[in-house]
Amino acid sequence: MATFGEYAASLLRSGLGRRDFLRATAALGGAAATTGLTAGTATAAVPREVLQPGKGPIHGRHYLPSTPDQVRWGYVPSIGSDPVLRMRSGETVTVDTVSHEGILEDQGRDPVGYFAGHGVRRTSVLDDAVAIARDYDRTARNFDVDGPHVVTGPIFVTGAAPGDVLKVEMLSMLPRVPYGVVSSRHGKGALPRLAGGGVPAGITIDEIMPPVGTDGRATGDPERYGNVSVFTPIRGRRGVMGKVSFPLNPFMGLMGVAFVEATVPTAAELNSIPPTLGGGNIDINLLGERSTFYLPVFADGALFHVGDPHFAMGNGEVALTALEGSLRAIFRLTVCKKGSGDAPSVAFGYPFAETPDAWVPIGLSDPDGSQNGQGNDLNIAMRRAVVNALDFLETDQGLDRAVAYAYLSAAADFEVSQVVDRTTGVHGVIRKADFA
Numbered sequence: 001m002a003t004f005g006e007y008a009a010s011l012l013r014s015g016l017g018r019r020d021f022l023r024a025t026a027a028l029g030g031a032a033a034t035t036g037l038t039a040g041t042a043t044a045a046v047p048r049e050v051l052q053p054g055k056g057p058i059h060g061r062h063y064l065p066s067t068p069d070q071v072r073w074g075y076v077p078s079i080g081s082d083p084v085l086r087m088r089s090g091e092t093v094t095v096d097t098v099s100h101e102g103i104l105e106d107q108g109r110d111p112v113g114y115f116a117g118h119g120v121r122r123t124s125v126l127d128d129a130v131a132i133a134r135d136y137d138r139t140a141r142n143f144d145v146d147g148p149h150v151v152t153g154p155i156f157v158t159g160a161a162p163g164d165v166l167k168v169e170m171l172s173m174l175p176r177v178p179y180g181v182v183s184s185r186h187g188k189g190a191l192p193r194l195a196g197g198g199v200p201a202g203i204t205i206d207e208i209m210p211p212v213g214t215d216g217r218a219t220g221d222p223e224r225y226g227n228v229s230v231f232t233p234i235r236g237r238r239g240v241m242g243k244v245s246f247p248l249n250p251f252m253g254l255m256g257v258a259f260v261e262a263t264v265p266t267a268a269e270l271n272s273i274p275p276t277l278g279g280g281n282i283d284i285n286l287l288g289e290r291s292t293f294y295l296p297v298f299a300d301g302a303l304f305h306v307g308d309p310h311f312a313m314g315n316g317e318v319a320l321t322a323l324e325g326s327l328r329a330i331f332r333l334t335v336c337k338k339g340s341g342d343a344p345s346v347a348f349g350y351p352f353a354e355t356p357d358a359w360v361p362i363g364l365s366d367p368d369g370s371q372n373g374q375g376n377d378l379n380i381a382m383r384r385a386v387v388n389a390l391d392f393l394e395t396d397q398g399l400d401r402a403v404a405y406a407y408l409s410a411a412a413d414f415e416v417s418q419v420v421d422r423t424t425g426v427h428g429v430i431r432k433a434d435f436a
Contacts, residue, residue, distance in 0.1 A: 051176035051328050053096050053128045060094035060330045062087050066128045066152045068135045071098070071307075074146030075139065075270040076254075076280055078262040079299040083156035086301075089335040092171065094328060096128060097252070097309040098150045101181035101324040103133040105143040106222035107229060118179070118231040126176060126326055139266050143222045147272030149254055149281065153305030157333050160302035165336040165343040166257055168293040168304070172330040173250035178234045180311045180325030185227040186215045190318035190419050209319070232323055239312055239323050246312060250327055251288040253308030256280035258299040260371065268370045272307070274423035276369040279351050283322070283418040284360065284427050285313045291355045294336070294347035304333060317418040345395045346388050359430040361388040366423040374422050381426040385414055389428045397435060407434075 049056060053065045062085060064070065070084040087093060102111040102125075111129045112122055132150060139146075160166055187193055191209040192200065199205045205212055214226035230241060238245040259278025260269045275282045279295045287293055295302070306329065313322030336343035346352050346361065353360035363385025366375035386408065393404035411434060417425035 050124050050126070050178075051096070051174065052126060057174070057328070058094050060092040062091065062093040064093055064095045064152060064155065066096055066098045066132065066150060068132050069138070070152060071132060071136070072138065072151045072265065072272075072305075073100075073132065073136050073141065074148060074151075074272055075265055075267075076151055076256060076272050076278075077154040077258050077303050077305050078260060078265070078267070078270055079258045079303070080261065081154055081258060081303055083154050083301060083303065085153070086156045086158065087333065089157055089159045090332065092330055092332045093155065094330050095152055095306055096176065097152055097307060097327050097329060098126065098129050098132060099180070099309055099324045099326045100148040100150050101183060101229065101321065103129050103150075104148055104222075105141065106185070106225050106227045108223060109133050115179070115231075120179060124177060124179075129326065146266070147281075149272040149307045151254065151272055151305050151307040154258060154301075154303035155305070155333065156301030157304060157335055158301070160297050160335045161300055162298055163338065163348070164297040164302075165347045166295045166297055166302045166304060167332075167334040167336050167343055168255055168295065169332040169334070170251070170287060170289050170291050170293070170329070171332060172328075173252070173289050174328040175234065175248070175250060175311060176326040176328050180232045180234065180239065180323040181229050181321075182232060182319060182323050183227060183229040183321045184210055184319040186210055186217055186225055188420060189320040190316065234311070234325075248323075249285060249288055249310075249312045250325075251285060251291075251310055251313075252306055252327065252329060253283045253310050253313070253322060254279075254281045255287070255293055255295075255306050256282075256304070257295045257297055258303035258305075259369075260298075271370055273421050274366065274369040274374065275351075275364055275421060275425060276423070277350060277364075277367045280369070281308060281421050282351060282362070283308075283313065283317055283421060283425065284353060284362070285310070285315065285322075285417075286355050286358070286360055286427070286429070287353060291353060294343050294352045294354075296347060296349055296351070297335075302333075302335070304331075306331075315418075316416045317420050320420050344392055346392045350384075350388055352388070352392070353427070357432055359392065359428075359432065361385050361392055361428045361430070362417075363388060363426045363428075364423050365425070369423060376419075376422060376424045378416065378419065378424045378426065381424050382414060385426040385428050389430060393430070
């Protein structure tokens with residue numbers, strides 16, 4: 001999580017006025033005043049209270065809550081979807097995102113009851129999560145077919161048109177609650193039982209997770225499926241699972257633009273699980289504060305949407321989910337035109353990312369998602385990430401392609417983003433310092 005100084009700097013960089021800046025930092029619980037912190041002190045800034053919708057620091061130029069009529073549950077917007085917010089290029093927006101964990105059908109679709117079972121008081125359960133679980137009726141829910149994600153948006157960005165790039169800057173990622181959930185579900189994850197009861201190559205039936213003997217999907221009742229959810233409290237800015245703990249790294253798992261046309265909101269090609277050329281459920285853990293995500297635009301206004309907030313995730317996301325938890329995020333959305341030099345050349349045809357320290361080319365095993373079948377070959381994702389890296393180094397950095405290929409082999413890292421989203425992902429990490 002960001003230090004207080006980094007958080008303050010990000011707010012100032014986002015173009016907020018002094019009044020909004022002071023209001024936002026005050027809502028962090030008086031961290032600087034009560035603990036003697038000054039800008040640059042290496043202590044994470046954490047809100048002192050649960051960030052209920054409309055409460056606490058709301059400091060983007062625009063604010064977008066996740067109300068039942070402003071989200072899609074399990075699906076992403078299509079080209080031509082009606083926006084829930086309009087904003088100009090270069091403006092900032094604060095989005096209260098809602099995690100799906102705790103509201104899903106296998107958890108009772110009752111976040112108050114589910115989290116009470118883990119000692120969470122009603123006042124610490126998000127009101128928007130309760131409202132979505134109770135009141136969402138835009139589409140009928142089918143737990144076995146729908147994606148799990150609560151997708152907020154879309155946002156229409158004035159001036160964005162097909163052929164452009166939408167530049168998404170992550171200015172702030174604040175946990176809204178002091179707890180999260182990691183889930184493993186039958187038939188999913190890195191060690192799944194295959195459809196029809198088959199066993200994936202390389203493991204035995206006894207190594208499937210969750211164990212085959214606990215698989216209750218035949219009952220047809222999601223609450224009896226035998227899925228496993230691990231409640232994880234946040235203590236000392238770390239996730240705690242019994243005797244093991246780990247640092248938080250908040251980031252959005254799903255950020256995208258409208259990519260396909262569809263006649264119904266539950267069309268298979270709109271399912272929120274597989275990432276596509278429009279981004280979506282990209283699950284790259286480098287996309288936290290101070291990172292930038294570039295998305296090719298396919299629709300007027302881009303129709304940006306966001307969901308799947310994470311508190312932490314390891315590369316691979318092997319169990320199925322990250323440490324899922326609701327975030328209050330600030331984004332700056334900027335339209336980049338071809339020839340402007342404002343976006344990497346690769347980004348006009350494929351998602352691309354960068355951090356302050358690295359460029360991040362991306363490869364997907366099946367970039368059109370659920371259209372025309374579904375492929376999950378990690379080798380394909382790897383090849384595309386390498387090709388995108390080569391194109392970037394040759395076109396944007398001026399390297400001879402053979403030299404670029406050698407450099408990638410000698411000095412760059414290619415990491416598995418995730419293996420659980422139907423479409424698998426690989427991303428490269430190219431150090432900017434090597435080009436100084």
